[in-house]
Amino acid sequence: MRIYRIAFLTPALVALVWLAAACSTVAISGRKQLNIIPDGEMLAMSYQQYDAFLTENPPGKDAEQIARVKRVGAHIQKAVEAYFAGEGRSAHLQGYEWAFNLVESEDVNAWCMPGGKVVFYSGIMPVCGDDLGVAVVMGHEVAHAVAEHGAERMSQALLAQMGGAALSEAVKDEPQKTQQMWMTAFGLGAQVGVLLPFSRTQESEADHLGLIFMAMAGYDPSAAASFWERMAAQGGGKPPEFLSTHPSDQTRIRKIREHLPEAMKYYQP
Numbered sequence: 685m686r687i688y689r690i691a692f693l694t695p696a697l698v699a700l701v702w703l704a705a706a707c708s709t710v711a712i713s714g715r716k717q718l719n720i721i722p723d724g725e726m727l728a729m730s731y732q733q734y735d736a737f738l739t740e741n742p743p744g745k746d747a748e749q750i751a752r753v754k755r756v757g758a759h760i761q762k763a764v765e766a767y768f769a770g771e772g773r774s775a776h777l778q779g780y781e782w783a784f785n786l787v788e789s790e791d792v793n794a795w796c797m798p799g800g801k802v803v804f805y806s807g808i809m810p811v812c813g814d815d816l817g818v819a820v821v822m823g824h825e826v827a828h829a830v831a832e833h834g835a836e837r838m839s840q841a842l843l844a845q846m847g848g849a850a851l852s853e854a855v856k857d858e859p860q861k862t863q864q865m866w867m868t869a870f871g872l873g874a875q876v877g878v879l880l881p882f883s884r885t886q887e888s889e890a891d892h893l894g895l896i897f898m899a900m901a902g903y904d905p906s907a908a909a910s911f912w913e914r915m916a917a918q919g920g921g922k923p924p925e926f927l928s929t930h931p932s933d934q935t936r937i938r939k940i941r942e943h944l945p946e947a948m949k950y951y952q953p
Contacts, residue, residue, distance in 0.1 A: 713889050717836045726835050727779045727799045734783070734801040744786030744806050753804045756818040756903075757784030760826055761800065763900035768830075776830070784822075792918055796825040798834060811914050819903035820911040823894030831893060833886045891940055895947035905947040908940050 709716060744750050761782045768774050782800035789805040796802045802825060804818070812818045828834065895905040916933035 713831075713892060715885070715889065717832065718839050719832055719835050721835050721839055723779065723798075726832075726838075730798040730801055731781065734797050734799075734803075737803065738785060738787070742788040744788050744804075746786075746806065746809070749804075749806065749809045750786045752809075752815060752818055753786045753802075753822075754784045756815055756822050756901075757782070757802055759901040759903075760819065760822045760897055763897045764826060764830060767897065767900060792915075794821050794825050796829040798829055798832070800826065800829060802826065811918060812911070813914075816903055816907040817911050817914075819898040819901065820894065820908045823896075823898035823901070823903075824890045825894075827890040827893035827897060828886065831886070831889055833890065836886070888936070888939055891936060892943050895940065895943050896950050899947045899950040900952075902951075902953060904953070905951060906944055909937050912937050912940065 744753075765774070765777060768776050777800075780800045782802075784802045784804075786804045786806060786809075790807040791805045792808045792811060793805040794803065794808055802822065804821070808821065809818075812821060891908070895908055898908070899905045912933060
């Protein structure tokens with residue numbers, strides 16, 4: 685008589701199976717990432733936090749800069765939508781409510797929350813200089829959003845600090861801690877010379893995707909290297925690369941140049 689053995693899953697194995705199921709794939713790069721937060725919850729919190737930020741921070745004063753951010757943002761939006769449509773993945777952008785705003789602040793900063801909610805700080809506009817410079821930053825920041833880097837960071841934080849609690853439960857049970865995790869995940873209040881405190885992998889990924897998006901929007905991606913050289917001049921003394929979550933300026937620029945031949949295939953002036 686054949687004897688069948690029933691294998692029981694240990695809690696650790698159950699967790700591994702759950703985490704494996706929670707993995708998703710980043711567009712273009714194909715990297716696997718952890719994301720345990722439903723898109724609906726992420727977007728709802730994003731829109732709430734974005735509206736609160738705009739209420740609490742003064743809007744930009746320079747009409748030309750405001751128009752530039754909105755104009756370039758609209759072009760990048762169309763490029764992103766065209767890319768995902770071409771890949772048969774338009775559903776990835778479902779629920780997006782794009783917005784492009786400028787706030788008055790000396791910080792050299794910009795970010796994009798889930799759902800295409802973008803903010804530029806007036807302090808970064810002189811570094812951008814023109815539409816090309818804004819397109820470099822816009823493509824990079826939007827890439828963070830569509831690659832769901834913020835959701836990845838929030839997922840990691842929920843696992844580390846709250847044992848994998850659902851975002852909705854975390855907001856209800858520990859709103860202050862959840863707010864702090866959100867601030868960290870999306871870089872609100874980052875210091876001069878630093879765009880977003882993502883990992884090196886995420887930063888390089890955003891550079892790569894951003895080049896393609898700006899190229900599809902009709903902006904020459906070769907301008908990215910010059911922009912990051914200007915950003916490097918803003919930063920002053922920096923720690924060695926192995927002590928930083930960001931790629932060193934030299935590494936970032938080198939990798940950008942390595943990705944340029946691919947990005948140029950998408951470029952149509």
